[in-house]
Amino acid sequence: MLAIAILAAGKGTRMKSPLPKVLQNLAGTSLIEHVLNNCRTLQAKRRFLIVGHQSELVKNKLTKLNELEYVLQEPQKGTGHAIQQLLSTMETYDGELLVLNGDVPLLKPQTIERLINTQRESGADATILTARLKNPTGYGRVFTSSKNCVKAIIEHRDCSKEQLSNTLTNAGVYCFSWKKLKSVLPKLTSNNDQEEIYLTDAISLLSLVMHLEVTNTEEVKGINNQIQLAECEAIIQQQLSNYWMQEGVKFIDPSSCTLSQECKFGENVTIEPQTHFRGSCFIGNGCNIGPGCLIKDSILGENVCSIYSVLDNAQVGNGVTIGPFANIRPGSEIENKCRIGNFVEIKNSHINTGSKINHLSYIGDAELGQKVNIGAGTITANYDGINKHKTIIGDNTKTGANSVLVAPISIGSNVTIGAGSTLTKNVPNNALSLERNKQLIREDWTKGLNK
Ligand code: UD1
Ligand code: CA
Numbered sequence: 001m002l003a004i005a006i007l008a009a010g011k012g013t014r015m016k017s018p019l020p021k022v023l024q025n026l027a028g029t030s031l032i033e034h035v036l037n038n039c040r041t042l043q044a045k046r047r048f049l050i051v052g053h054q055s056e057l058v059k060n061k062l063t064k065l066n067e068l069e070y071v072l073q074e075p076q077k078g079t080g081h082a083i084q085q086l087l088s089t090m091e092t093y094d095g096e097l098l099v100l101n102g103d104v105p106l107l108k109p110q111t112i113e114r115l116i117n118t119q120r121e122s123g124a125d126a127t128i129l130t131a132r133l134k135n136p137t138g139y140g141r142v143f144t145s146s147k148n149c150v151k152a153i154i155e156h157r158d159c160s161k162e163q164l165s166n167t168l169t170n171a172g173v174y175c176f177s178w179k180k181l182k183s184v185l186p187k188l189t190s191n192n193d194q195e196e197i198y199l200t201d202a203i204s205l206l207s208l209v210m211h212l213e214v215t216n217t218e219e220v221k222g223i224n225n226q227i228q229l230a231e232c233e234a235i236i237q238q239q240l241s242n243y244w245m246q247e248g249v250k251f252i253d254p255s256s257c258t259l260s261q262e263c264k265f266g267e268n269v270t271i272e273p274q275t276h277f278r279g280s281c282f283i284g285n286g287c288n289i290g291p292g293c294l295i296k297d298s299i300l301g302e303n304v305c306s307i308y309s310v311l312d313n314a315q316v317g318n319g320v321t322i323g324p325f326a327n328i329r330p331g332s333e334i335e336n337k338c339r340i341g342n343f344v345e346i347k348n349s350h351i352n353t354g355s356k357i358n359h360l361s362y363i364g365d366a367e368l369g370q371k372v373n374i375g376a377g378t379i380t381a382n383y384d385g386i387n388k389h390k391t392i393i394g395d396n397t398k399t400g401a402n403s404v405l406v407a408p409i410s411i412g413s414n415v416t417i418g419a420g421s422t423l424t425k426n427v428p429n430n431a432l433s434l435e436r437n438k439q440l441i442r443e444d445w446t447k448g449l450n451k
Helices: 031-038 055-061 079-084 109-122 178-187 199-205 226-246 445-449
Strands: 002-008 046-051 068-072 096-101 126-132 141-144 150-154 168-177 209-214 263-265 276-278 281-283 294-296 310-312 314-316 326-328 332-334 339-342 344-347 356-359 362-364 366-368 379-381 391-393 404-406 409-411
Touching: 002 031, 002 079, 031 055, 031 096, 046 055, 055 068, 079 096, 079 178, 079 199, 096 109, 096 178, 109 126, 109 168, 109 209, 126 199, 141 168, 150 199, 150 209, 168 178, 168 199, 178 199, 276 281, 281 294, 310 314, 326 339, 332 344, 339 344, 344 356, 362 366, 404 409
Parallel strands: 002 046, 002 096, 046 068, 126 209, 263 281, 276 294, 294 310, 310 326, 314 332, 326 344, 339 356, 344 362, 362 379, 366 391, 379 404, 391 409
Antiparallel strands: 096 168, 126 168, 141 150
């Protein structure tokens, strides 16, 4: 029988961030969600999350996970104190307790499984995960007996100079026999440099503790500061781009791109340099994205080509070309074969099949029919200072350069709008509409000036 406890109550003082540490983002996903994902497939009777610092914020992030039991640790007096909070709810439990630090996000599920199996096979009081780190600064050091049993863990700041030369470190991942741990938890003291109650002190109070050493040290990286967060980001970015390259995505320069875990690609996709994906995205077959794009929470159909552009919460059909320098804002739906050109901003608008908005336009809160041609510099004036209003443009309509369409306004289909018009009234189908002063010509004007 297995129960899981994840430690997520700490403030993360060393991050120097207003956000609780376990909510810091790694490849677009919070640290705590990474840790929860890593143990998702394990069969567990109970799953506890120990929360404390800004607990409501942490809980709000995880509302979808209803199998989690939250345990409040208030105040936060250390990792041992955090686990002591389970004593009352787990009084009659008899099985293993897997403890994971909420700031160790790169662990592989298989490694956690190996740890549990090692514990079950050995029948020890506990098995802990260890690694030999080239730079073990900040980590607890693991001291073993001749038989390779763990005798004690001593925190970096409590180590003597000699003890610091030991590079075998504690990964912050433990599988305990709960019965055995339960009996020593009340004996933990705060007799250390930080005056906290350390879970690691339980080790020397138990009779038999084994360790499982991982060889891939990247997996056990803990995050205490912004440097370690950036190091983990680099590792996870490389893992993501390697995964997608194995799936056939062509990255011209993967190290200059960033991906999110929720980003998926179809076949025969090319990603040009300096292109970034955030949130949940799907990029369809044959797309060519970049250089220089930011794509967030968007769905792209097949053969979309986008250069130096930003897409946020957009839905884009097949064969659409975007940019350079387009800004596609939330709520935009662009159907097949449209063309969105340079310096075009689109917000909360539906652009139907085959329409073109090629140059220097703002299209906001609009509904465009099929094969509409928006002339350079056309603006939908959607805001009257208080409310936003809608612009409707029918199929095959052409707006002249520098048209201003003052919403709410409805322009029919097959309409031609003269260049430079500011329209405030609806236009029926098949009409020409223009609003413009008569052009003035004074012949021989300069002659008069010279007198
Ligand atoms: C801890 C280990 C250290 C190990 C390292 C691995 C202890 C005493 N030390 O050190 O041996 O090498 O992890 O990354 O455990 N937390 C609580 N309540 C608290 C304090 C912390 O829930 O009162 C949570 C934190 O939110 C964090 C985790 O416990 O997710 C670890 O705490 P942290 O302070 O980062 O411990 P380290 O100093 O990294
Ligand atoms: Ca830590």
